[in-house]
Amino acid sequence: MGRKTRQPKLDRDSRAQLLARQKVGTFEWPTGTVPRRTNPFIQVIADDYAQTIWSSRQESDWMPFHREIVAEIGLIQTDIAFLRIDIDEKGMIIDGKKNPAVSLLDLTTKKLQSHLRLIGMGGSGIDTRSMNNRRPIQQPAAKSVATPAAAADDDVPDEIRGFLQ
Amino acid sequence: MISDRVVSAALGGKTPDWTAAKQAGAEPYLALCKYVISRVRAAVGEEAYTDASLLAGSMPVQLAAADEAVCKANAGQKVLP
Numbered sequence: 001m002g003r004k005t006r007q008p009k010l011d012r013d014s015r016a017q018l019l020a021r022q023k024v025g026t027f028e029w030p031t032g033t034v035p036r037r038t039n040p041f042i043q044v045i046a047d048d049y050a051q052t053i054w055s056s057r058q059e060s061d062w063m064p065f066h067r068e069i070v071a072e073i074g075l076i077q078t079d080i081a082f083l084r085i086d087i088d089e090k091g092m093i094i095d096g097k098k099n100p101a102v103s104l105l106d107l108t109t110k111k112l113q114s115h116l117r118l119i120g121m122g123g124s125g126i127d128t129r130s131m132n133n134r135r136p137i138q139q140p141a142a143k144s145v146a147t148p149a150a151a152a153d154d155d156v157p158d159e160i161r162g163f164l165q
Numbered sequence: 166m167i168s169d170r171v172v173s174a175a176l177g178g179k180t181p182d183w184t185a186a187k188q189a190g191a192e193p194y195l196a197l198c199k200y201v202i203s204r205v206r207a208a209v210g211e212e213a214y215t216d217a218s219l220l221a222g223s224m225p226v227q228l229a230a231a232d233e234a235v236c237k238a239n240a241g242q243k244v245l246p
Contacts (some may be wrong), residue, residue, distance in 0.1 A: 106220055113216060133230040160197045165181040 013040050027051040030068045042078055050074030053121075069118050076112045083108060167217045167224040168210060175208035176201065182229045191245045195238050198231035 027050045053070050087102040173180055186197040206214045217223040218232050234244045
């Protein structure tokens with residue numbers, strides 16, 4: 001009669017992470033480079049986001065370094081979710097001052113955009129124009145500015161010269 | 166984040182008088198909008214400008230309004246009510 005091997009008892013956090021992994025699927029977090037969050041609740045959400053992005057392409061379509069970026073995106077999206085909750089709860093203005101979460105949300109969203117660009121999803125996966133009424137993309141302005149002061153003085157059209165103080 | 170200081174730097178230390186331009190009519194206002202935006206775009210770079218224009222509160226209200234006005238004009242809509 002063989003003896004049953006006993007599974008080591010997991011602590012609360014490890015158990016939560018194990019349950020999270022079972023729930024969200026197979027996203028394997030890269031080791032070493034991306035810091036894992038100690039809060040298992042946050043980890044669940046980040047796993048969920050990362051897994052959603054990871055499953056949007058075939059495994060073979062990803063580059064090796066993309067896993068790290070996707071893991072970062074999971075964490076960034078979690079931050080955004082929590083900042084939005086904070087803004088919803090406390091409002092944009094607290095005691096006459098701007099809620100610091102608004103600036104953080106701004107910064108974090110930019111971080112997300114730059115990460116999405118790194119994995120080639122900046123333009124195709126997410127159409128940022130939808131945030132502002134899908135307006136047409138304007139042509140880039142010609143970069144002929146040597147120094148802003150000199151350029152601003154030189155080519156100010158006559159009809160608006162009076163409106164610059 | 167594009168602040169008033171960035172706009173002023175892009176215009177060589179000058180400040181646009183939006184109110185006066187609006188009072189002068191849609192055409193001068195649109196000309197001022199186009200000029201200021203082209204200066205700011207060139208100063209901060211295309212990508213940073215696009216990011217800022219898409220995020221609420223990332224640029225001064227007047228500049229956001231100017232951006233909106235240029236887009237409206239490009240789409241053939243009325244710039245001023």
